[in-house]
Amino acid sequence: MKLTGNTIFVTGGTSGIGRGLAEALHRLGNKIIISGRRRALLNEIIAVNPGMAAIELDINDPASIKRAAETIIRDFPETNVLFNNAGIMPFDDVAGPIDDATAQGVITTNLLGPIRMSSALIEHLKAQPEATILYTSSVLAFVPLATNAIYSATKAALHSYALSQRFQLRGTGVRVQEIAPPWVDTDLIYKSGDPRAMPLEDFIVQTIAALGTDAPEILVEAVKPLRDNPGASEHALVHAFNQGIVDHPIPVGS
Known part of the structure; x- marks a missing residue:
């Protein structure tokens, strides 16, 4: 996608990767509209980013998306x-x-939310001279983390959805790009400073650089070894990946 002159609507833009990329794209000269459920937090963010706008949104609620x-x-x-x-x-x-309630919450937020949001705006985006739909999936779409099985499954499904949508939009001016982060040191799990987690600032720099290309998948260097298709070795790779986490657990904060 082009990196300047866009008007960009961001879901989940109040913290972590969403906020980091929103602010970086804002500094590049794009009009940014962030969204979230908490108006007070939205107001705090746009106050320190003059020119940024905000819309209240509950991504779990179809009426709110509409x-x-x-x-x-x-x-x-x-x-x-x-x-x-x-x-x-x-x-x-x-x-x-x-x-069951937890499982439905993860699936609704991580999978149905972006599907519904894209559906609500797809005709508007198709009417633009050029447009982009971005999805944040995860390296766990390709190598699942067993301690977050439902999350990993939603990200694998989102990757599949992006592949299909990209094909279906091939004759339009809408590009589909997928950002697949590694473990980034944010509050998504617990901001701990763990050396295995990529610093958010480094992730933002590498991701912005990759977004400026025509690549369908936006991958920082740390993701590429795990993104490579393991083929028939998939089971051994997933087992070894998760055994490494068992041996050195991810810290969990309260």
């Missing part, structure tokens, strides 16, 4: 980039019973 899309089309008709970034990552243990 209202947000109507507001974007009415108040920001030049919007040409949808950045689907909202997501949650609770731990789970699929070796035992799963709490």
